[in-house]
Amino acid sequence: RSRSQLELAVVEYIGWFNDSRLHQALGDxxxxxFERLSLSSSLEISLS
Structure with missing residues (x-):
């Protein structure tokens, strides 16, 4: 594999890891x- 192919594979894996993979400890x-929901609920709490 070339370096550019490797870089693309890493970027694709990171995208899958963060955006598609269900994580049991985070409620699937x-x-x-999970981060988006956590940030929005933190914002709601601080605005209250």
Whole structure:
């Protein structure tokens, strides 16, 4: 594999890892979705 192919494979894996992979410890949510929900609920709490 060339370096550019390797870089593309790593970027694709990171995208899958953060956006598609369901994580049991996070309530079967992908990490990016869990983070989004956590940030929005933190914002709601701080605005109250």
């Amino acid at each position: 949510l992908p990490p990016s979705e």
